[in-house]
Amino acid sequence: MIELITSDIDETLVDDYKNVPVVNRKAIDKAEENGIKVILATGRGPYELRQIPDQAGLIRDNRYIICCNGAITLKAKEKEIVDSLPLDFEYVKNVFEYAYENKLEFFIYTIDCKYAINIDPIEKANEYTSQTNVKEITDHNIDFLKDELILKVLIKNKDIDFLHSLEVDVAEITNYDCEIAYSSDLYMEINAKNVNKATALRKVCNSYGINMENTLVIGDNYNDVAMIEAAGIGVAVANAHLQVKEVANFVTEANNNQGAVAEAIEKYAFNSK
Numbered sequence: 403m404i405e406l407i408t409s410d411i412d413e414t415l416v417d418d419y420k421n422v423p424v425v426n427r428k429a430i431d432k433a434e435e436n437g438i439k440v441i442l443a444t445g446r447g448p449y450e451l452r453q454i455p456d457q458a459g460l461i462r463d464n465r466y467i468i469c470c471n472g473a474i475t476l477k478a479k480e481k482e483i484v485d486s487l488p489l490d491f492e493y494v495k496n497v498f499e500y501a502y503e504n505k506l507e508f509f510i511y512t513i514d515c516k517y518a519i520n521i522d523p524i525e526k527a528n529e530y531t532s533q534t535n536v537k538e539i540t541d542h543n544i545d546f547l548k549d550e551l552i553l554k555v556l557i558k559n560k561d562i563d564f565l566h567s568l569e570v571d572v573a574e575i576t577n578y579d580c581e582i583a584y585s586s587d588l589y590m591e592i593n594a595k596n597v598n599k600a601t602a603l604r605k606v607c608n609s610y611g612i613n614m615e616n617t618l619v620i621g622d623n624y625n626d627v628a629m630i631e632a633a634g635i636g637v638a639v640a641n642a643h644l645q646v647k648e649v650a651n652f653v654t655e656a657n658n659n660q661g662a663v664a665e666a667i668e669k670y671a672f673n674s675k
Contacts, residue, residue, distance in 0.1 A: 404671045405612045407433055408468075408603055408629065409663050410621040411444040411454060412586060414639050417659040422457040425661035430459050433671050441478070441606065443468035443599045445585050445625050447511045447553065448476055449535045466609075470511055471583060471593050471625050472602030473553040483513075485605055487597045489552045489580070496575040497555050497592060498544050506568075507558040509536070512550045522558075554597075557590040565590045583625035591625060600628035620666045622646060622658065637666040 407430075409415045416422055430440050440460060444451070448469050455461050455478055465478040475485040494510060501508035502519060510517040515535040557572075559565050568590060569582055581593040599621075607614055619626075619633035622642035630636030631649050638650035639662035647653050652669070656662040 403616055404438055404618045404635070405616040406607060406610065407438060407440045407618045407667060407671060408443050408599075408606075408620070408633070409440070410599075410623070410626050411442055411446060411451075413622040413641060413658050414620055414626075415442070415458060415658070415663050416454060420452075420454070422454060423659070423661045423664070425664040427457065427459050429661075429664035429667040433667055434459070434462070436672065438671055439465065439610065439612075441466050441468070443472070443603060443619075443621075443626075443629060445469075445471050445554075445583075445589070445591055447516060447535075448474065448481065448513065449515060466606050468599060468602040468606070470553040470597075471581075471591055472597045472599045473511075473593050474513070475602050475606065484609075485602070486551060486553070487594050489554060489592070489594045491548050491552065493576040493580055493592075494547070494552050494555055495544060497557075497572060500571065500575055501557060502542060509556040509558065510544065510547065511553045511555065512547070513553070517544070517547065554591055554593045556592065558588055559590075560588060562587045585623045585625045598628040599626060600632040603629050603632065618666065618670050620663050635670050637670070639663075639666075 433440050446469060461478050463479060467476050467478050473487050476483055505520055507520045507522060515537055517537050517539050519539050521538060579595050581597050583591045585591060614632055615634040617633045618635045619629050620637045621630055622639045627646055627649055636650045638647045638653045639658055640654050641657040654662040654665045656665045
């Protein structure tokens with residue numbers, strides 16, 4: 403019996419315009435009305451959630467949002483931090499130096515905002531920095547972040563194969579002591595060792611007293627693989643990457659624009675009750 407549903411956000415819960423399709427909201431409401439808890443697990447930082455949890459109807463008592471691939475978990479309503487696993491500053495500094503030397507677009511995620519170098523000029527022209535809480539680093543020095551809680555760092559490039567080619571270097575300069583994942587065909591995401599959505603989801607399940615076998619997880623990208631594999635039922639949306647589809651128990655007919663989350667909920671949450 404499904405007791406907890408967890409959905410990724412981008413390319414899964416939201417459409418290409420970053421809105422929650424009405425059909426998904428209705429399915430979430432139905433699940434909650436039937437006593438099934440619904441939470442989000444995303445690579446986004448807490449300040450990047452914007453209106454999405456509210457649109458999805460997930461600002462409820464005793465609900466959580468897993469952010470930054472599991473580096474931090476918040477209470478959905480109070481925005482209170484209940485768990486965090488930050489990156490070691492020395493690793494952050496090493497990747498920053500690497501990105502600086504190789505002129506890579508690079509972001510450092512803290513609790514309140516993200517810091518960046520080499521921001522794409524088109525994004526800057528579109529007031530990207532003001533819209534997404536980005537602060538550009540103009541000095542070749544990040545020591546001012548030494549005492550900050552750093553949740554993850556990210557290298558961005560439109561060529562996913564190029565990003566994959568950087569993995570050997572990044573793994574080496576972080577002493578093979580970090581988690582590396584990919585999302586949206588744009589990002590290499592670097593977290594502390596053992597940080598992933600599956601680990602965070604297990605902690606949430608423990609807090610609820612729910613067995614992982616009674617979870618339904620829905621996602622689309624490489625950073626969703628661990629939690630899809632760990633779930634009782636793992637679902638890949640139609641637009642998911644092949645690797646995600648291969649590990650999933652089911653692939654929806656609908657894509658993220660057509661209400662894939664609703665399809666998964668209707669198929670498994672209620673039929674299994």
